[in-house]
Amino acid sequence: MKTVHVNGPVPYPIHIGPGLLDDGQRLAARVRGRHLLLVSDTNVAPRYAARVRDALLGARPDLQIGQYLLPAGESSKTIEQFAAVIAALADLGASRDACVVALGGGVVGDLAGFAAACWMRGVDCVQLPTTLLSMVDSSVGGKTAVDIAQGKNLVGAFHPPRAVLADTGVLATLPLREVRAGLAEVIKYGALGDAAFFDWLGEHQRALLDGDADALAEAIARSCQHKADIVERDPLERGERALLNLGHTFGHAIETEQGYGHPDNDNLNHGEAVAVGMVLAAELSTRLGMAPAQDVQALRGLLAGFGLPVTVPAGLDPQALLARMRLDKKNIAGRLRLVLWRGIGQALVVPDVDEDQVLAVLRAACGRH
Template identity: 45%
Template sequence: MERIHVELGERSYPIYIGNSVLSDGELLARHLADRRILIVTNETVGPLYLAALVKQLSAICEVESVTLPDGEQYKTLEQLDTIFSHLLKATYGRDSLIIALGGGVIGDMTGFAAACYQRGVDFVQIPTTLLSQVDSSVGGKTAVNHALGKNMVGAFYQPQAVFIDVNSLNTLPERELSAGLAEVIKYGIIWDQVFFDWLENNVEGLLALEPSAMTYAIKRCCEIKAEVVSLDETEQSVRALLNLGHTFGHAIEAEMGYGNWLHGEAVAAGMVQASYVSNALGRLSDQQLQRIVSLIAACNLPTKGPKQMQPEHYLPHMKRDKKSVQGAIRLILPAGIGKAELRSDISQEVMIAAIEAAGTQS
């Protein structure tokens, strides 16, 4: 069992990473005993893990569940109201606790519900996808999507704990696994060159779900995320670097319709496009650009944008990005491998040229 501490003063919490976390009754009891608990899951994850988790928790607390549809297209205020309605009809109080059992969509929605219900109740993250394990379950970003922008309605709200069971990845479809690896690669590009080097040498092990490789990758990502969040909880400065590729990627998701491109797929193409911007500015060498593109491609991820999107289609979405200030698009750009920078002085002409240079799918 690996344990990482997210240092946020009174909002600090642990992250547990292991191969049998969901069957560790003693660990779960330490955080969840004697609580009234609602588990929020979806139609895909529920049949796999809900019954076993309920069995574990029933011995130590009162537990119910609510199951939502699966997919980014259901990350909406309408589905959020399903959670609120269950809490209200069952008269859950402010001393209740909500568990997010699922991927990033379930984690984001459950966290936002917890932040809002009776002005805030406790919640715990049990992420079951690689993307949610290495990124969205840690750091307290919670939100739902709006038709005009991804994650535009939400709150910063930290969980009480994060339980990561690496064995849950054994049921993850290959496409979802690759989507999660996009966020793993991101940490190497923005923060840790040694980790990036390690990823280049361990792609096959990660795609094969080798336990030692996967556990190390998840642990290293969580360590970096915990360090960054501890420095900047509400994304006023350094935490923005975690959004490498997301400004371009969110534009792809919004333009193509949520769920048609997985979040990690859109971020992968977005990281390539951001890297082309850096290359044009002389901040990223041709060799470094090629290493980034090659690693993303080796993880079975797209390195080009959708063929249906022209470069000018990106800009309206990018202007609505949460990092934009007074209409100026702010981009996270690689400044080599292992470091990144936030820039708001990039012309639209340079952005469009970079999107064109990265190319579109045939």
């Protein structure tokens, strides 16, 4: 097992390795009271919820465990589902020392974490991420949120978990598309601040796609360490932490414009949208004279090599995407504030980006269809 420690005002460990969902002692050690709400979804719960429940009760027979299941998919990350989790906490009689355990991917983690942040002004949350993407991104750092029609993650709170337990054994059952989506976020860490890791990913591409346990554990640990280091220095995203959003402003605009959880399988999931968003951010950086064009090609090549999309989906309107980007949380005084780069491993936050230049990049990208 690998362990990454997130220090700062609210320290917590990230444990990475196989078998953690069955480690009742480690799970129960983070539960202070006797009320526990297990939040999961209709895809994950049938596989793993009973295991987690049995492990917890084996270590703490006194626990009163409630359960709430979301319909699987991004379309469940809503204020209505948030209210349902709050109601489940009330039905459980959850007290101030209660714990919310989030068992699932990013949707479950974000929603359960937000409910934990709000119930009685904040109770404990333990994250049990079950996708590669949530292991390297959403479960770490304490960002919690729900989506609204106008944009992703616009309603939420910072609420660090008590612990993150990433059981790498569950990745063996993850569909390849979901593995690739997670690898987009892994690639992001190399692109924004670690050129050597970027190169390592290219060298280990086959092993990662084949599900090699050692390669995946290394990629997860290095990604979590990168995020932990940044979160320690900037827990509330008042500066450096915004770098973790490389590709996300463009990517969120694509996700929102396509519609959350639309049944059309051609719609991009979060990791795929971030992959396209990183390419757009790199292209804009080159257009602004900040970065060499060959680095855009290197990024596009690495993403494509992992089977990730690198072009804007057909049918999207550049003006509509720009309108979505105007609602991004990083913007200040109505002006676009984007994460761009000077090349591989050299991301930076750029305030007051010229909308005409952004629109030109979007038009070129949408025009390729």
